[in-house]
Amino acid sequence: MLAYITRRLVYGMVTLLALSVIVFSLLQMTGGGPLDRLKLNPRMGPYIQTLTELWGLDQPAWKQYMTWLKNYTSIQEFGLQNVLPVLVTVLAVGATVLLVKLVKAQWKGLALVGIWAITLFIAISNTTIRFNWGTSFSGSGDVWDLVFSRAGATFRLGLTALFLALIIGVPLGIYQAVRQYSFFDQLGTIGAFMAFSTPIFIIGIALQILLALYLERWTGVKLFYVTGMNDPGYSDMSMIGKLVDTLQHLILPAVSIALISLAGYARFQRASMLEVLHSDYLRTAKAKGLPRRKVIVKHALRNAMIPVVTLVSLDIAFMIGGAIITESIFGWPGIGRLYIKAITEIDYPLVMAIVMVIGLGLIIMNIVADILYGVLDPRVRYD
């Protein structure tokens, strides 16, 4: 298992390196540059020259890439705030050794991921670390700060949407499969296709108009806000006020993302469940006289979850990159919005940083998904 994870991590690093080369090349090939907007001012020549030299834009592309890579991987600042990072790392190593020897193969991977995720969280929370990701070409400041100042908002939105999609989508799919061709199944299928086929910006705008604009006009009560993550007076609110305000701002963007993911999960879960429900081993379970609930929950669901796990793990990674369109529509201050801004302004350091964060997220979530397969399906081995 450890060897497998290590191997996947190494492959992941190579993939990231390849990704960085491709994206950097694409940025160079697209034409134009970050200083183009200044060119249309006839008197900006000397200033453009100053910035060109300052940012190394006068260097050949390969040199610019190497400089970026060197900076990107170099730690600018590092320090431990206390001994906790060391302590949890030692504990995690010990736990890993024990797990490898004691725990049943199928749970080992998940336990390891869990332990190291918690370890990393504690370690990072108690460490001052900062990579030299450079300065934004648009003048927005340090790229590391920019990306991580937006990460919280993106996680808040993404995880809420994921939570909504999972708690509704998966049971919906199961129920549809169990009641195949019923009225509810047909309704669910129609709903899923509608959600799937509607562009997210239409869903977002429609939710704004219906639930934030007209609902207030109809009821006279402001239940949801059109845009923003919090009220500008948020810091002065009481705890309850803060919670209500957060929900009032969060629900619409989260629902607009969740609707599409939810439809996907429901469809996948339904198809997968139907396949499992018609399998021989389940017929055997039924024939043995097991209760229906037990047949579905214990025997069918576990196998039927495998395709959904892939979908969910990829979704999480994309959410790290931010629900780009949703964030723009709802004025949500997340990474996705920053990404659009960076691309528009041809801000190389920022675009590269965000792409690499998304890439890293995808790689990690793929590894997590592979490990979860082993948990859900004992036949999967990591040799």
Added chain:
Amino acid sequence: MGSTFERWTLVGSVAVVLALVGASCSAGEQGATTTTQTLVPATSTTLGDVETTTTTEPKLGHSYGGEVVVADDQEPPTLNTYAPGGDNFIVSIIGQSYWAGVQEIDGYTLELVPELVTGLPTVSNGGLIVNDDGTMTVRYTIRDEAQWEDETPVSGADFQFTYDIIMNPDLAIDKTTYADIVPESIVVGPKTFEYTMTAPTVLHELLFRWILPAHAIDPATFLDDWNEKMWPSAGPFVFEEWVQGEHVRVVRNDNYWKTDPETGQELPYLDSVLFRFIPETESIINSFKAREVDVIQPPPNSETINLLQALEPEGARVEVLSGPVWEHLNWQFGPRRFERNETSCNENYNMRKAVAHTIDRSILTEEVLAGQVEPMQSYVAAFSPALSQDAWEQYDPDVSTAREAYANAVEETGRSCSVVFSTTSNGDARVKIAELFVGMFEAVGIPYENDLQDSSIFFGEWLDAGTWDMGEWAWVGSPGLSGLVGIHDIFDPEGPPPIGSNYYRWGTSELDASEYEGDNAIYAGSNESSVKDVASDRFAVVRDEMNTTVDDQELIALINEAERILADNLVIFPLYARLVTAAVWADEVGGFKHNPTSASHTWNMEMWYRTDREG
């Protein structure tokens, strides 16, 4: 169990649909009764059986307090105007609240007016002195009452400090024009500042737009950390916070030194102004409709304007004005245009004339700007409408004149002349124009083709290389004579890329490519203009004179002549000025007056007040 659940689901769905239908009906009724608020307070008095209603005079003066929320689709990259990215428009929109400088733009006259100084320097008031040695001295007298938020008076030392910061070689700040100041010539007084420039130039107007407080800034960290605190304000508001991705809030400067000229009240009226960043236009409009924001400056397309104007009965006010951004048609006179169009005849005046008479600009403004403005008859109007001679009025749309000119062009060049039109493909307006051109050229019989390109390539590559035939893009006008003088640099026959911005290559000569490297060598080797004549020679002289003339009347005469040369020779063909729109909930916010220039709609935010607090 399943069937019971399904039954309830069905019942529930029907109930929801019915509720929505019911709600829609009641909303329609509610929407039909719009209440109009009056700004004039009325009092009712009952005297026995007779009820009389007397209308009291509006109270002179305005209430203090409250907040106004301004929405914008851009978030500033920085709040430091001198840092890279500080030239973004949104930085200026927010900066109006805490910056102050030599001058500001009056939103009513669209002229430059003094801000921190008692008067703008001119030859006649002695603020500008052309010296015998060919230099020019500029003298400012600072207002006695001008002070920073901490009550430190604005002084000549602040001007000196600003100059030193800008000219600091370690700081990547635009030093254009400041470099023409002779450092040794600077004379600093408590309320005066004087400097000498190497040559007379009206570009002194561009200097000292934002003054820095010498007592509060460490030059070593000047470009680093101002986004979290901002330097002391000399404007009506003080920076309070910037929540990245969400908003910037500014709060009242209790020590602001201006008063309302009409009421004599101290300014500003508001407690705070909140700038919210909402990237999507639809969302900005929805936020406005939901009254989550009070002031917006949406894109000026006809659909948006109509949508906002429909809110006027509810209390909104929409202001649509001609802005400073002017679109123009142009021709490439350099040799690389043939890469785009082998049968380009741009060098031939009759060909350009044929194009000018082919294009019906009123159709363009009708289709693109919903007929809100007239076609532009001169680029000068984008800078100073009063100075415009409308020199392009001579090229009215006329199919027969266009045909005749085209026939002459074909005969004179011996080529089957055609047009390949290029512009950016990103914006709806330009794409629409390209589509409209197809029909217009077809009607005249001029072979025509569209070749649009993404803006990053069009501006990033084609412009420098001169690889287009007939193009369209925009320049930005600015009030004051300096803007008008500056814009003529783009036609400078001695300034093709890579040394200048004459992308059209009108009247230019080949640069020695061996003196340049990389792309610059390519650009330098593609500058030999096909039009170098008496007109371009004369223009070069006029432009040179303009750059060293500071007397207003002499300068205006030169500007008039330059306009005539460019129009009579059809070097460019102005199309229209883009609209600038603003909308405000006038039943909640008073004192708002839109400003289409770079001063933006926040130019007089110290005068804004909450009308819902009045009375």
